[in-house]
Amino acid sequence: MRKDPASRHRPTPHRAWRGIRLKRVEIGIDPDAAPEPAIIPADWSDQAAAGLVALRADRSMIGVDQAADAWIAPLAAAAERLGRGEDVASTLHRLVATRRAAPSPGIWQGRAEPVPGFVFNLPQFLDESGMFDAAAFGEAVEHAVLALSLAQPSAQRLALGMADLALLLARLDIDYASPTARDVAATIGALLAAHADIASAGLLARGIAPGCAITPVPVPASCAQPGLRAALLDARERALACGLRQHRSLTGLLPPGPVEMLLDVETVGIAAPLSALDSEGGLARWARARLAASGRTAESALAASLAGADPFGVTDAAGIAAMREAIAPVCAILPEVPSLPAPRAASAGRGKLPARRGGYTQKVSVGGHRLFLRTGEYPDGRLGEIMISLPKDSATLRGMAEAFAGAVSIGLQHGVPLDEFVDEFAFTRFAPAGAVEGDAMISQATSLLDYVFRHLAATYSQRPDLAALDLADDAAGVDAAAPLLPLDLPETGTGRPKRQRPVLKLVS
Numbered sequence: 001m002r003k004d005p006a007s008r009h010r011p012t013p014h015r016a017w018r019g020i021r022l023k024r025v026e027i028g029i030d031p032d033a034a035p036e037p038a039i040i041p042a043d044w045s046d047q048a049a050a051g052l053v054a055l056r057a058d059r060s061m062i063g064v065d066q067a068a069d070a071w072i073a074p075l076a077a078a079a080e081r082l083g084r085g086e087d088v089a090s091t092l093h094r095l096v097a098t099r100r101a102a103p104s105p106g107i108w109q110g111r112a113e114p115v116p117g118f119v120f121n122l123p124q125f126l127d128e129s130g131m132f133d134a135a136a137f138g139e140a141v142e143h144a145v146l147a148l149s150l151a152q153p154s155a156q157r158l159a160l161g162m163a164d165l166a167l168l169l170a171r172l173d174i175d176y177a178s179p180t181a182r183d184v185a186a187t188i189g190a191l192l193a194a195h196a197d198i199a200s201a202g203l204l205a206r207g208i209a210p211g212c213a214i215t216p217v218p219v220p221a222s223c224a225q226p227g228l229r230a231a232l233l234d235a236r237e238r239a240l241a242c243g244l245r246q247h248r249s250l251t252g253l254l255p256p257g258p259v260e261m262l263l264d265v266e267t268v269g270i271a272a273p274l275s276a277l278d279s280e281g282g283l284a285r286w287a288r289a290r291l292a293a294s295g296r297t298a299e300s301a302l303a304a305s306l307a308g309a310d311p312f313g314v315t316d317a318a319g320i321a322a323m324r325e326a327i328a329p330v331c332a333i334l335p336e337v338p339s340l341p342a343p344r345a346a347s348a349g350r351g352k353l354p355a356r357r358g359g360y361t362q363k364v365s366v367g368g369h370r371l372f373l374r375t376g377e378y379p380d381g382r383l384g385e386i387m388i389s390l391p392k393d394s395a396t397l398r399g400m401a402e403a404f405a406g407a408v409s410i411g412l413q414h415g416v417p418l419d420e421f422v423d424e425f426a427f428t429r430f431a432p433a434g435a436v437e438g439d440a441m442i443s444q445a446t447s448l449l450d451y452v453f454r455h456l457a458a459t460y461s462q463r464p465d466l467a468a469l470d471l472a473d474d475a476a477g478v479d480a481a482a483p484l485l486p487l488d489l490p491e492t493g494t495g496r497p498k499r500q501r502p503v504l505k506l507v508s
Contacts, residue, residue: 013063013065013066013069014065014068014069014072014089014090014093015090016090016093016094016097017065017093017097020041020097021041021042021043022039022040022041022042022063023039023040023041023042023044024037024038024039024062025037025038025040025046025049026038027046027049027050027053028050028053029050029053029054029258030050036053036059036062037062038050038052038053038062038063038064039062039063039064039065040052040063040064041064041097044099044264045264047261047264048099048261048262048263048264050258050261051258051259051260051261051262051263052064052067052258052262054105054257054258054261055067055105055108055109055258055259055262056070056108056109057070057071057108057109057110058070064096064262065093065097067108068092068093068096068097069093070108070110071103071107071108071110071151072088072089072092072093072147073089075088075089075092075146075147075150075151076088076089076092078150079146079150082150084146088143088146088147091139091140091143092143092147095140095143095144096262098124099121099124099262099263099264100120100121100124100125100136100140101118101119101120101121101140101144101263102118102119102259102262102263103116103117103118103119103144103147103148103151103259104116104117104118104119104159104254104257104259105257105258105259106152107147107148107151112152113152113155115155115157115158115159115252115254115333116148116151116152116155116158116159117148117158117159117160117161117252117254118144118145118147118148118158118159118160118161119161119162119163119254119259119260119263119265120137120140120141120144120160120161120162120163120192121163121164121263121264121265122162122163122164122165122167122168122188123164123167123168123171124263125137125140126168126171126172130171130172130293131225131226131227132168132188132225132228134191134227134228134231134232135231137188137191137192137195138191138195138231138235141160141191141192141195141196141199142195142196142198142199142202143199144160144196144199145158145160145196145199145200145203145247145250146199146203149200149203149246149247155247156247156248156249157247157248157249157250157252157332158196158247158249158250158251158252159251159252159253159254159332159333160192160196160250160251160252161251161252161253161254161269161331161333162185162188162189162192162253162269162270163260163263163265163267163268163269164263164265164266164267164268165185165267165269165270165271165323166266166267166271166272166273166286167266167267167285167286167289168184169181169184169185170286170287170289170290170293171289171290171292171293172184172224172225172293173290173293173294174224175313175315176272176273176313176315176319176323177272177313177315177316177318177319177322177323178313180224181323182322182323182326183220183221183222183223183224183326184223184224184225184228185270185323185326185327186218186220186326186327186329186330187219187220187223187225187228187229187232188228189251189327189330189331190217190218190219190220190232190236190329190330191228191231191232191235192251192330193217193250193251193330193331194217194232194235194236194238194239195235195239196250196251197214197217197239197242197245197250198235198238198239198242200245200246200247200250201214201239201242201243201244201245201246202242203246204244204245204246211244211245211246212244212245212246212247212248213243213244213245214239214240214242214243214244214245216236216240217232217236217239217329217330218329218330219232219233219236249332249333250332251330251331251332251333252331252332252333252334253268253269253270253331253333253334253335254333255335256268256269266284266285266286267286269335270323270324270327271320272314272315272319272320272323273286273287273312273314273315274314275314276312276314283298286312287301287312290312290313291311291312296311350410350413350414351378351384351413351414351415352413353376353377353378353384353385353413354378354379357376357377357378357384357385358376358377358379358381359374359375359376359377359385360374360375361373361374361375362374362375362438362439362455363438364436364437364438364439364451365436365437365438366432366433366434366435366436366445366447366448366451367431367432367433367434367435367445368432368434369390369392369393369432369448370390370391370392371388371389371390371448371451371452372387372388372389372390372391373386373387373388373452373455374386374387374389375387375456375459375460376409382460383412383418383456383460384409384412384413385409385412385413386405386408386409386412386452386456387402387405387409388401388402388404388405388448388452389401389402390448401448408421418456418457418460418461419457419461419463421453421456422453422454422456422457422461422463422466425449425450425452425453426449426450426453426454426457426466427446427450427454428446428447428449428450429446429447429450430446430447431447432447432448433445433446433447433448433450436451439451439455441455441458441464442454442455442458454466
């Protein structure tokens, strides 16, 4: 690992960062931006480094611990003045160091925001046994409310939101579109809202604002995570006992930004994964987590995919809408429903030709070049195969013609209409071209492909009009076309320049 030349002048990190191995990377906010230095934990990705570069208030704060301390230290001092005896600084530093939560960009950069927010990375609250740590989550939520309130005391609306719900469900081996998934998400959302109410009520008790009534959060009938529903009921009872809170609203999902990058979030908010592949073509993190949780291998998932099944549980628009409806009662700010790509049509299976098939062989000459066109037909007479042979041409051209015919045959056998090929390749112009000998329907062709597909259209697509078109203007072929560039040729005589006598120059 390269040594950071500025590390000698870096302040001592908070104790929450001690023992964490760091690395230095050079990265820009986007691919076109100039790279900047960033110091992050060694197991963090380059995406997290880019998030740090975008979040930090000053370019001199190259370390994530420095950038975090720049906003945590003033808030901890303000909390101490309010008489909060707990170690606010340590809790907030741990949330960032473990990538469990982080505030919105305005808090990092010391500027006011219309709605300050905090993002909670849900998968980071799963312990080694796969249980959701409700106590740690509740503590994190209450400290987040305190931090945002101290940073912007006049803010009446906060946006505490969840992130990477899809990865959490994948690690629990739960389908995103299932009722079980919606119950888990609604329970966590209600737990967040209840603890936010408790923290906001604690600030009101210190006389910061008039107060708003606390309403009971809905409790799902069941939850797949043991103990999570009981923790919600306890927090809900404590919140209702408070009666009033400081803020008008506390929960919400803000538009994604560098905070999600810093936390290395794969799917923002409560969004569903739309593909099992990542941007580089490999299995996405949530897909790998789903395989690990279910005990399946990548080979078994591939086999299931080839058989037409969905081994990962990629959801559709209905599943996304159902999840949004489940979260809405405990989330005051919800983003607009994303527009999903149109569902792909089911791929047609390949209709293979019988071993013994009908068809014919057409022998012609196009512009003096011999061509054999062979066809293969299904029992009902449909075209399913073509072969193009050019016996007198070069090996390269023969190979290209055979490969092209094979590609067209595969398309025909997968249901691509012949007319699609005809419209694409008829009347293409390239040599060899010219007079056609051996076919009574077509007398001229602008290229070999032009002849092949006009002939097939007349035979199999009932389009004899294409074969009967008069191409007399192209009788001479492409080679006889007039040059496209003007040439300034001499008008009379040979135009041969006179030879000049050589000039000798005497030099001393």
